Amino acid sequence: MLELVQSGGWLMIPILACSVIALAIIGERLWALQARRVIPRHLVAQVWHLHRNGQLDAERIAQLRRGSMLGRILAAGLVNMHHDREIMKEAIEDTGRQVVHELERYLNALGTIAAITPLLGLLGTVIGMIQVFNAIVTHGVGNPSVLADGISQALITTAAGLSVAIPSLMFYRYFRGRVDDFVVRMEQEALRMIEVMHGEREREGEG
Template sequence: MLEHLQAGGLLMIPIVFCSILALAIIVERAIALRKTRVVPPGLLPETWRRVKAGRMDDNGLRELRQHSPLGRVLGAGLANAAHSREVMAEAIEDVGRHEAHRLERFLNTLGTIAAITPLLGLLGTVIGMIKVFTVISLQGLGDTPAMAGGISEALITTAAGLSVAIPTLMAYRYFRGRVDELVIEIEQEALKLVEVLQGQRTNDLVGDAATENGREGR
């Protein structure tokens, strides 16, 4: 492995750095975007039980906002429960935009890595071929080891760039879809809370949660 890195030339340094950074982001996002961490099951029914029991005071709101992204969105709605539906919806949307931005953290960097690593590999290919043609122009076709070194550098950097870019692009696409899915679920949960507080929906959120859990179990 070390021999391949050395044969790839200086451009292997940024490619290896990109691979390490991409791996770190993938692991971090895989942990951060777990559904149980972003949209904890049963949080909405538990929040509604506390509201009906009169236990959702300032301390309760603070705990809810520290709980999860969904908790912060629900907290924004509860903090404006005395206002109209439009005010509640606006507060929820504002917090929701911030939470969506947090969920997308590092994804632009991941997409950038997926885009530039093939270009770094291509640049290495060009540099390697330049070395080959330089050897040919100066020494003719007789210096086979020198020519092989340039060709090897070209092929190794190309392979390394693609090897980093392909899984990184797959992870980027997956996490983008995951974020969209989680944002939609947060919006749905927040809408349920608004409708219950405004009297436009049955307050049996516990029953809704049990039904949803039953669907997930199947």
């Protein structure tokens, strides 16, 4: 492996650096974008149960905010639940934008790695071909070993760049789709909570 890296030339250094960064981002996002950490099941039902039993105090709301991404969004609405529907909705939307930004953390960097590593490999190919032609001009084509270094550098850097770019692009698309799915589901859950809370207060007012 070390011989391959050395044969690829100095461009293997940024390619290897990109691979390490991409691996770290993928591991971190796989851990952070777990459904139980973002959208716990039956959270709105638990909130409504606490509200109906008069147990939805400031401490419970703070625990909800710390528990998950969806909990942060719901807590923003619950803090304003004694205001009208529009204020409650605006508070949820403001917090929702912050949550989406956190869900998308590092994804731009992963997408950049997926885009630049093939270009780094292509650059290595060009440099390797330049070396091959320089060797041909200097030594002719009679000695294949003189040409081997440039050719090997061209092939190794291209292969290395693609080996980093392909999984990076796959995970980038996967995480993007996962974030989009979470955003839609969180929006649905937040709207559901607004309907539940306002409907409950309206029924109590009518009684």
